Amino acid sequence: MRKTVYFSTLLGVAALAFGGAWVFGSLEQASSEPMSPVESIYYEYEQNHIHGLGFHPAQQSLFLATHFGIFVLQNSELYQLGASRDDFMGFSLHPHDPDVIYTSGHPRRGGNMGVMKSSDGGKTYEQVFTGLQGGTVDFHSMTISAADAGILYGAFRGRLYRSLDGAESWSYATAEGLPGQGYCWGVPCLHADPHDPNRIYAGTPEGLMRSDDQGDHWTEVTDGRAGAVVSAGVAPNDGQVLIAHTQHYGVARSVDAGSTWESASAGLELANGEAVFQFVFDPDDANRVFLATTGDQVYQSNDQGRNWKKLLGVNWP
Numbered sequence: 001m002r003k004t005v006y007f008s009t010l011l012g013v014a015a016l017a018f019g020g021a022w023v024f025g026s027l028e029q030a031s032s033e034p035m036s037p038v039e040s041i042y043y044e045y046e047q048n049h050i051h052g053l054g055f056h057p058a059q060q061s062l063f064l065a066t067h068f069g070i071f072v073l074q075n076s077e078l079y080q081l082g083a084s085r086d087d088f089m090g091f092s093l094h095p096h097d098p099d100v101i102y103t104s105g106h107p108r109r110g111g112n113m114g115v116m117k118s119s120d121g122g123k124t125y126e127q128v129f130t131g132l133q134g135g136t137v138d139f140h141s142m143t144i145s146a147a148d149a150g151i152l153y154g155a156f157r158g159r160l161y162r163s164l165d166g167a168e169s170w171s172y173a174t175a176e177g178l179p180g181q182g183y184c185w186g187v188p189c190l191h192a193d194p195h196d197p198n199r200i201y202a203g204t205p206e207g208l209m210r211s212d213d214q215g216d217h218w219t220e221v222t223d224g225r226a227g228a229v230v231s232a233g234v235a236p237n238d239g240q241v242l243i244a245h246t247q248h249y250g251v252a253r254s255v256d257a258g259s260t261w262e263s264a265s266a267g268l269e270l271a272n273g274e275a276v277f278q279f280v281f282d283p284d285d286a287n288r289v290f291l292a293t294t295g296d297q298v299y300q301s302n303d304q305g306r307n308w309k310k311l312l313g314v315n316w317p
Contacts, residue, residue: 113138137161195234264301
């Protein structure tokens with residue numbers, strides 16, 4: 001059945017003109033023809049779904065990486081970005097350079113795209129990495145460090161990949177103690193700590209994992225109290241503040257780096273089995289955080305997760 005999508009006002013998003021180009025992810029096709037709003041992520045392909053989420057504060061825009069290309073939600077209007085209809089699974093916006101986007105996944109024709117980089121805000125992409133030791137990759141989860149934007153990670157087929165030079169070269173992280181499986185389409189859901197360039201988190205069936213040496217060694221943060229963890233995010237103003245989707249507490253918030261948790265789910269309406277696979281903080285406003293679910297819902301909180309407002313949701317007739 002066709003999914004019907006409803007939009008809520010994007011809280012705190014300033015109105016912007018769409019007549020001309022803007023620096024990050026210009027809302028123009030490669031032909032420079034202005035783009036028009038679309039009714040939903042399903043306007044071309046009913047089987048579309050969301051794989052990744054990103055927010056850029058300079059343009060107050062929320063980016064949705066999907067099975068059929070990238071969309072931008074801005075001022076409560078949805079736009080398709082560029083001409084690509086590839087399957088973008090791994091997805092990372094550069095935290096400081098407004099033109100750079102890293103992606104991974106599957107070309108529309110099939111196969112693995114490796115890592116692709118856009119330097120023009122998502123209009124065009126070039127392949128910067130194919131794989132190691134003759135293999136190919138399509139990262140099902142990616143993350144970039146806001147503490148050092150040269151550091152990127154990707155997860156694929158039980159291996160953790162790491163780049164320390166802005167995706168120019170890659171190696172395997174040792175990943176000792178990190179489960180090979182997770183809830184981001186079979187791999188751990190990764191989130192680089194925005195304060196410490198050596199620290200990265202991962203949501204796994206064994207709990208919330210953390211590495212303090214760029215992915216080589218991992219320990220479980222909550223000593224099993226949260227149960228399995230789908231995904232997590234770290235507040236940009238305080239590395240002790242975490243938000244996660246946990247087995248025992250639901251969507252929850254911690255102010256002591258995961259030792260204790262409190263519910264952070266007021267306003268969320270998740271179906272049975274629906275999971276939050278990504279949290280994204282506004283780097284300029286630590287109270288504002290977004291989440292995306294496996295049910296193609298997107299929510300925003302203006303109080304660091306205590307209350308949520310739906311931005312994009314679906315209804316199955």
